[in-house]
Amino acid sequence: MKLYLYGIIDSSNQIKETIYGLEGAGVYNIPFCDIGAVVSEIGQPIQEATEGAVLEHQAVVEKLMADFTVLPVRFQTVIDGRDNLLSMMQSYYKDLKDNLERLHNKFEFGIKVIWPAGKVKENIVKAIKSNEQKMSESDASASKRFMKKKFDKYRMDKEFEAKADKFIKVMDIFFSKFTAEKRIEKLKTENLLLDAVYLVEKDKVSNFREAFEHIKSARPDFKYLFSGPWPAYNFVVLSKKSGLLREPEQADLFDKVTQSQTLVGAKII
Amino acid sequence: MITSGIVETDAAEEFIEEIEKSQDVLPKKIDANPKTVEKGLAKLVLTLIELIRKLLEKQAMRRVEAGSLSDEQIENVGETLMKLENKMEELKEIFGLKDEELNLNLGPLGDLM
């Protein structure tokens, strides 16, 4: 029996509400100790992600979020039979339980901010130009001109990033009291200043929203996207990962790569 | 169908544009086809060279900023970096590779550069 998995919940009871999932199948909870795996039976595992299937999946997870703490499972996870599901629950039990406890009564919110990168850079150039005397370009050799060009770009990039950091720091100050955890990505593109997700406790949500309104009014020239509440998609941390390397090798390589990323100024997580 | 997972924004089009821009547009597979295998390897080697070249450039900029390079040193370093950059442009052209292709996606670590 193929079981399509939607999420792990902090309950071993049956789901009271009648929920239908993919292929119109009934959604039910398979308990393991004090937690459960929410599934529906599926005939044919889907090869591609269609819009309809994704929305059906998300609708199920959302309904669960109303009554339980949910660890949402990635789309299209199909387990081969009840026995396999239970043994999976057994091997992941501690991880799942830890996550359920940590994420209990907390929701995820997403915030994205767009800023006018072009204008920001223009202002930086103006500020730099006003500070320096003109170098007589005609005298300089090709190498020197090359270096000057590179250096101008270097300074521009550095200042650009510094401005981004400044705004993000301000956001942090507004949010820190109300957010339990966060994951932020700075300057994903030039214009996408911030792509962030925040984990917020249920009773701090209105404070969080208020803080967001303050931030918006501080910089009305930026554009904002607010999404949520979601179940904690971005905050589930599993220690068992599928990977090509063993744990100590993985950690070592991780360090080496993040070091070289810092040196070239690439984004690090 | 979606009740509580709401998305609020005053600039949907712009966010769509930026989100799509930020998505991985690089082919994730490295072709094992013999015809393209040399291109795959060239890509890999050039990616590594680019990594080192960028590291060197960044180092040079830091030293210019700190004022720890003499005039002559700036001249020499400039010449070398310029030659290196030109050589890389040549190689990219020979193998028909674009800048965006010279990168490696390292999964959860993000992109190499």
Add this chain to the structure above:
Amino acid sequence: MNNVMVKSKDVTLLEILDRVLDKGVVISGDMVISVADVDLIYLGLKVLLSSVETIEKLRGSPFVGPMQEAR
């Protein structure tokens, strides 16, 4: 997001897809019949690790010519 058949211009859908396809709990193992995205991303890392070995093997091949010139 590579295998989404319908390209949507809907920002809500993009937000959902980003989470449902890419985040959340990832179960792996023999008991799993299918997963949404094969971890081809790790191929990049693996190739990086074996790159030296591969280039050694190809010494003498005609197409390595331009590389040698670069040195």
